[in-house]
Amino acid sequence: xxxxxxxxxxxxxxxxxxxxxxxxxxxxxxxxxxxxxxxxxxxxxxxxxxxxxxxxxxxxxxxxxxxxxxxxxxxxxxxxxxxxxxxxxxxxxxxxxxxxxxxxxxxxxxxxxxxxxxxxxxxxxxxxxxxxxxxxxxxxxxxxxxxxxxxxxxxxxxxxxxxxxxxxxxxxxxxxxxxxxxxxxxxxxxxxxxxxxxxxxxxxxxxxxxxxxxxxxxxxxxxxxxxxxxxxxxxxxxx
Numbered sequence: 001x002x003x004x005x006x007x008x009x010x011x012x013x014x015x016x017x018x019x020x021x022x023x024x025x026x027x028x029x030x031x032x033x034x035x036x037x038x039x040x041x042x043x044x045x046x047x048x049x050x051x052x053x054x055x056x057x058x059x060x061x062x063x064x065x066x067x068x069x070x071x072x073x074x075x076x077x078x079x080x081x082x083x084x085x086x087x088x089x090x091x092x093x094x095x096x097x098x099x100x101x102x103x104x105x106x107x108x109x110x111x112x113x114x115x116x117x118x119x120x121x122x123x124x125x126x127x128x129x130x131x132x133x134x135x136x137x138x139x140x141x142x143x144x145x146x147x148x149x150x151x152x153x154x155x156x157x158x159x160x161x162x163x164x165x166x167x168x169x170x171x172x173x174x175x176x177x178x179x180x181x182x183x184x185x186x187x188x189x190x191x192x193x194x195x196x197x198x199x200x201x202x203x204x205x206x207x208x209x210x211x212x213x214x215x216x217x218x219x220x221x222x223x224x225x226x227x228x229x230x231x232x233x234x235x236x237x238x239x
Contacts (some may be wrong), residue, residue: 008101
């Protein structure tokens with residue numbers, strides 16, 4: 001299996017180059033440089049760094065540059081999950097390299113890496129006698145935190161929430177249309193779904209809002225990202 005090295009670009013070219021060329025645990029075929037989508041002064045520095053890195057790496061790898069939203073962490077994590085899905089569809093696994101990234105990129109990449117169980121690395125910078133940074137002293141592999149994933153029936157409920165108004169009665173009928181004419185069964189199903197909704201709310205996948213006398217459920221940002229993970233078959237859904 002070959003890998004795409006996904007590198008989140010900051011302002012330190014030497015650190016990025018060292019972390020890419022020295023990390024050889026997996027066979028790398030492609031490098032994707034990730035920049036922010038805004039036009040801030042700091043991002044302009046990152047773009048110049050990315051151009052230099054691409055120029056130096058192009059003889060060795062297939063190099064592309066993409067942009068994601070670095071200001072909204074959950075949106076950035078969602079875009080990174082999209083990238084991982086697309087790479088896996090092409091037959092590549094992804095390594096997420098946050099050695100030289102800005103803080104928001106690091107957080108977003110770590111969320112995406114944990115959700116997709118992708119390898120992640122960072123590095124400790126090396127300095128010369130004048131205290132100037134001159135590359136990487138050590139590359140560190142980051143552990144992924146286990147994510148509590150919903151069971152299959154809970155995943156079906158998340159999918160129903162995504163495709164409905166979010167009212168409990170609507171969710172029941174969407175999952176079991178025949179229950180409309182069975183009041184006793186409907187009441188039991190309402191109790192069952194209420195239990196599952198409480199569980200996935202505690203897991204952070206849904207939020208609820210009271211409108212009048214009714215409660216409306218909707219996917220949280222984490223729930224929307226997890227929906228992408230499920231659709232991309234990145235992970236085996238728990239039984």
